[in-house]
Structures are given as structure tokens and as C-alpha cells.
Amino acid sequence: MQPGRTMSLSSFPQNHAGVIDLQQQVARLQALLEVSRQVHAAVRPEDVLNSVLRIVVRELEMVGAHVTEPSLTVGEMPPEPWDGCPRFALLGKDGGCLTELVVAPGPGRTLSLYEQDFLEGLVLQAGVAVENAHYHERALEWARVQQDLDAARAIQRSLLPQQMTEISGYSVAIRSSTCYEVGGDYVDIVSVPDGGEIMVVADVAGKGLASAIVATSFRSAFRAMALAGLPLAELAARMNQQHYGEGQEARRRYVTAIFLKLNPETHSLDVVNAGHNPGFLIFADGTAHEIAASGTPIGLVPMMEYTSESHAFQPGSRLLFYTDGLTEVFQGDDEFGPERLLATFQECKSQDCTAIPKALWQQLVEFSRGEPQQDDMTALALVRTQA
Secondary structure (H helix, E strand, O other): OOOOOOOOHHHOOOOOOOOOOHHHHHHHHHHHHHHHHHHHHOOOHHHHHHHHHHHHHHHOOOOEEEEOOOOEEEEOOOOOOOOOOOEEEEEOOOOOEEEEEEEEOOOOOOOOHHHHHHHHHHHHHHHHHHHHHHHHHHHHHHHHHHHHHHHHHHHHHHOOOOOOOOOOOEEEEEEEEOOOOOOOEEEEEEEOOOOOEEEEEEEEOOOOHHHHHHHHHHHHHHHHHHHOOOOHHHHHHHHHHHHHOOOHHHHHOOEEEEEEEEEOOOOEEEEEEEOOOOEEEEOOOOOEEEEOOOEOOEOOOOOOOOOOEEEEOOOOOEEEEEOOOOOOOEEOOEEOHHHHHHHHHHHOOOOOOOHHHHHHHHHHHHHHOOOOOOOOEEEEEEEEOOO
């Protein structure tokens, strides 16, 4: 046996009964062990198959060898269709054929019993190695995807308000948690030149990366238009027209949104609901008002006009905007729903606004009995604390 080569099985003599004796079995197992190490050392499916072909040609001294999928050849193969060439299937764990090994022994030569037996052991090992290589490639690909998603998650979270705006006499809090690594919910607060504060809670149709991309685009448009000093209803109308004009795919990812402009000097609110869940406004005397939609979601219907409603925001008044991830939490077939959400909001009378999202999330966890989150969940709470 030459250094660096597998023991050539073609040199083993056969006994008259065609039975492999003990010495030959040991040699065969040693050879199989060596080639098994070679094929399992490869980390790409094509590397595994090329290793198999080189073993067949160099170690078994065949004229040529070929695998059918992908089409790879080492040595010289006779013209197709290779009717006289031995074929060996590389099978997966489920018994399905991954590819086929075609061997060209050479003119006038047939495989010996030992070569046949060795090749059957080789393709058995190769089938396992090819599947393992596929798993390895998928694991690497998933690791890259996961790395990108983690980066996207960090970027998306960085686009949320990192510090709450200091508004004299008011307390404001937000909370947002995604169902997957990234999501389609959006919440923002923008201080505008006239001294007002414009706030928005929005929900892109769908979940995951596609919705997150649309949410990022929505953020850019919202901030630009908010700083332009547009009336709230006009802001919503322009955003709707812009989103609709971005094409059919964007329209499939329409956005429900509820906009608020707070004037801290006059303590008044203007609100526009664009196809979103009703906002909850609780006045100082404890009465509740639902801010219903005045038009369709952003990007769904062209040329939509929206109307705003105005309210005085007296000391002790509270407001809650949220996405449907908070109401569409289930306990079996029982949905949490907007009624329970409003009741929970009414019960939380803390002047510290951060207590409101905390109480809502705690109630939702208890209601769902700790089941995994099924949708993106976002809330914005605003409280007037003093005169």
C-alpha cells in the first residue's frame, strides 16, 4: 500500500467460495474507516461528493466516477448512457435518494466482490456525510440570518424614543414588544416648532421583517410631515396618499394609526384615528370616551380624508393608545378584548404613567397564563398630573 492511499481492494484475492475471510474483513473495515474519515471531514455537500469520486478513482483504481446530482466527474467516463456501469444510490435518513454514484471500472473489467462490498459501504457513509453537510450549511445560513435579525432588532429598538419627552404637568410612557425578532408596530413622540407634541401609535398589517421595513418607512414619512407643521388631519391624508402611491405590495402592508397632538399651554388634544383600534380617553371625573376611526388605514384607499376630534385635557385625565396585540390575547377561545383592556386601564390610577403599561402587560400575562406572545404589542399612555 502506497503512503497516503487507501488499501486497494482490487488487489485482494477471492477464495473459491466467494467468501471474505477474516483477514480480508479486517482490511476492508480499515479501508472503510479511513474513507469514512475523509468523507465526514468535508463540510460542504460538493466537497463530500468530490471526496467520494477521488476515492473511487484513486484508491479503487477505477477509470472514472460520476455523481448525478450535482453533476460531478473524476477521471474519464465512457459516453452516456453508461448502461454497463455499476450504479450505487446515496440514500438519506428517510430512505430517499440524494444522488447516484456511477462507476466506470474500465474496458473488460468488472467489480470484484470486495470492490462491490466496499462501494456499498462507501455510499452508505457518503449519504450520511452529505446530509450532515447540508445540515451544516443550513445551520451556517440560519446563523447569518439570525445575526442579521438581531442587528435589525437592535436598529428598530434604537428608532423608538429612548427618553421620554419632558412635558411640564404631564407624564408619558410607552412600551413595545415584538412577537418575532422585529415587528410592524411603531410608536413615536415628536416635539414640533409651535411647542406642541405629536404622538403616534401605528400597526403595519402582518408581522415580521416585511412589516418592520414598512414601519421604518412610515417613521421617516411621519417625522418629516410632523415637523412640517401640518394640521393633524392633513398629515394623515398625506401619509395615506404617499403610502398608497408606493404600489401594490405597499398597499398589502397598510398601516392602522392613531395620531395625537398635545398643546401643553392650552391643555388641549387633537386626535385622528386612521383605521386603528379606538383610543381610550378617561376624563378627570372618571368618564371614558373611545376615539373611533374617522377613516380607513393608511395606504388602503386613495384620496381618503380624515377628521380630527378635539378635547380639553383636564388635570387627572388619562389617555391610552395601543395596538391590537393587547386585545387579541387569548385564554383558550376567550379573547382579552378591548373591554377588559379599558377596565384594566381605568383601575390603574397612578399619576406615574410608567405604571400603566406595566399593569397592562401583567394583566395580559395572567390572562394568557404565560402563553407565548402571538402578536406585536405596543402602548402609549399619557396622564395630566397637575394644573
